[in-house]
Amino acid sequence: MSDLGIVDDQSASYLDIDDILMTENKISCRARYDLVDLELRRTAEDFHEGKKVDLPIWMAMRLNEFFRHEIPKQYNTHFQGILNADPEVVNLHKEGPKYFAMGLQLTSENFDFADDEDIINMCQTLLQASARRVSWISDMAAADHYQQSKVDSKLDDMEKVLRIVGRPADFFDGHVYFYIRFSSKNRERKNL
Amino acid sequence: MSAGDTATELIKDLVRARDTFPNYDDVAVREIVDESIGLFNKNREDLKSKEMEKMLGNDVKDDYLEEVTVEERSRYVNVVQRVAAIERNKRCMIAYHMRRLAKIRDLRWQAGPVIPEHIRPNLSASEKDYSNKYNRALAKLMRAQGIDFTQNSTPPKSLFVEVKGMADVGEVELANGETLTVDKFSRYFLPRANVEPLIRQGILMEIERQV
Numbered sequence: 001m002s003d004l005g006i007v008d009d010q011s012a013s014y015l016d017i018d019d020i021l022m023t024e025n026k027i028s029c030r031a032r033y034d035l036v037d038l039e040l041r042r043t044a045e046d047f048h049e050g051k052k053v054d055l056p057i058w059m060a061m062r063l064n065e066f067f068r069h070e071i072p073k074q075y076n077t078h079f080q081g082i083l084n085a086d087p088e089v090v091n092l093h094k095e096g097p098k099y100f101a102m103g104l105q106l107t108s109e110n111f112d113f114a115d116d117e118d119i120i121n122m123c124q125t126l127l128q129a130s131a132r133r134v135s136w137i138s139d140m141a142a143a144d145h146y147q148q149s150k151v152d153s154k155l156d157d158m159e160k161v162l163r164i165v166g167r168p169a170d171f172f173d174g175h176v177y178f179y180i181r182f183s184s185k186n187r188e189r190k191n192l
Numbered sequence: 193m194s195a196g197d198t199a200t201e202l203i204k205d206l207v208r209a210r211d212t213f214p215n216y217d218d219v220a221v222r223e224i225v226d227e228s229i230g231l232f233n234k235n236r237e238d239l240k241s242k243e244m245e246k247m248l249g250n251d252v253k254d255d256y257l258e259e260v261t262v263e264e265r266s267r268y269v270n271v272v273q274r275v276a277a278i279e280r281n282k283r284c285m286i287a288y289h290m291r292r293l294a295k296i297r298d299l300r301w302q303a304g305p306v307i308p309e310h311i312r313p314n315l316s317a318s319e320k321d322y323s324n325k326y327n328r329a330l331a332k333l334m335r336a337q338g339i340d341f342t343q344n345s346t347p348p349k350s351l352f353v354e355v356k357g358m359a360d361v362g363e364v365e366l367a368n369g370e371t372l373t374v375d376k377f378s379r380y381f382l383p384r385a386n387v388e389p390l391i392r393q394g395i396l397m398e399i400e401r402q403v
Contacts, residue, residue, distance in 0.1 A: 015287045020203050035266040039272060056196070063278035066269050093299045 016183050018157060022098040022105065026054040029067035057105060071118055072096075075103060080125040087129035088136045092156040099156040099189050100130060195231060195277035199284035206354060207324040210387045213295060221285065230279045238271050244264050296323050300330065301342055302392065315384055327337040343388055355396040 015017040035047040040055065047053070053067075060069055073079065074095040078081065083090060092099040103126045106119065113119060137159055140151050202220050260268075296319060301308065305327045306352040307315070315323070317389050325402060357374040364374050382388075390396045 014283060017203060017207060017287055017291060020200075020284060021207065021286055024200050033265055034261050034262050035269055037266055038273070039194075039270055058280055059196075059273065059276050062272060063269065066265075066272075121333050133373070 018098065018101065022159045023058040024056050025096060025098070025102055027057055027060045027072060028070040029053055029055050029060050029063070030070065031070055032066055035066070057102070061111065063114055071106070071111055071113050071115075071122075072102075074099070075118075076124050077118055077121065080122060083129045087132045089154075090129075090134075091154045091163060092159070093154055094155075097157050098156045100126065101156075104169050133159060134162065184187070193272070194229060196215065196226065196280045199281045202288050206288060213292075213311045213314050216292070216312040218316070219260060221288075224285060226280050227276045234395050235254060235271050235274050238267050240268065252275050277338070293322060293357055295327060299323075300327060304342070305331070344384065352381055352385060354379065354381050354399045355387055355391065356380075358395060358397050361395055364390060366390070378390075 029052070031047040031049055031051050031053070034049050037044040038047055039045075040053065040059070055063070057066070060067065079095075096102055103122065106113075107123060135153070137155070140163075152163075157167065202217060202224070205217065225339055250354075271347055279297060294316070299311070300323070307320075307323060311319075330342075334342075357376055357378040358373045362373065362375075363373050366382075367388050367389060370386070372380065379399070380396075387396060391398055
């Protein structure tokens, strides 16, 4: 998510390389019906109802009608608990280098998770976690340089870009974008 | 390797080589195009089949997926999946080419109108053509304006600028032909025009004048 303009403008993200890479991440999907001879992977496969398969997000979104999706484990309730408790220590780089971007993508209507409540809570969690981490990062950026490599390894890609840019004003801008997007999604899901 | 993998590799290569200019991957591009054509042909065949006629008709009900046979349903899923793959390939291809063009434009602003020798073989013929046309358009604009704005990244505030050396590089040649000995402690007071390219490269650093 190098350019946060893609948050609001759907067409802006088409050429965005980071978005392309993020949608390559896999999501676990379960078939809704019995299907035969599907060519999702290399060979023709048979799917009985409920069979699990890992598909990249771009494919999973298209096959929404035929597959039920599962929330990846780094966004589920358990992990949300960890993030709510202490967001600054979590290594978001390990949990998928594009943690926030993918979290945002999961809120799209093209996904059909078993439990929508989870997604609403996830919006909330990610919003708060991003707020706390952004202020933590900007403190670090202003402080001494020695801690930097230790901090860097814990940041996901979006945060890394924010840190390189480094000025407190830019942190604030980025965070406002996140806030707007997350809270609107939050409200949307609650009304559905 | 399923559909869309070659395209992803292409994009990943681009990301891996963020600072350098990688070679134009002709082979991968052709592979992706062939793969897309193959998928499209398969779709065309499938769409002609009797099963699909039933599903794509105008009187399709909401729960049509329940009422069809397994084969019909599966064929439909395959068709949808192939379309998704074709669009994915298209997206990756466009992003790949656009990104390279953006890099070519950046190169012009950083390194001047001549493409460095070590990068030249990495460009495809069309990219070289693009570079030439871009240079010509830029030159035309600058001639019309009367100044070369690739020289200064921001409008200069003064004619002369004080600079200090960033590292021990030894003898450095300025734009006007003079040589300068640059080491970590040297400071110079020079005309901006001569020194700007060195500042951009990072060899010298401009010292802000405290007024």
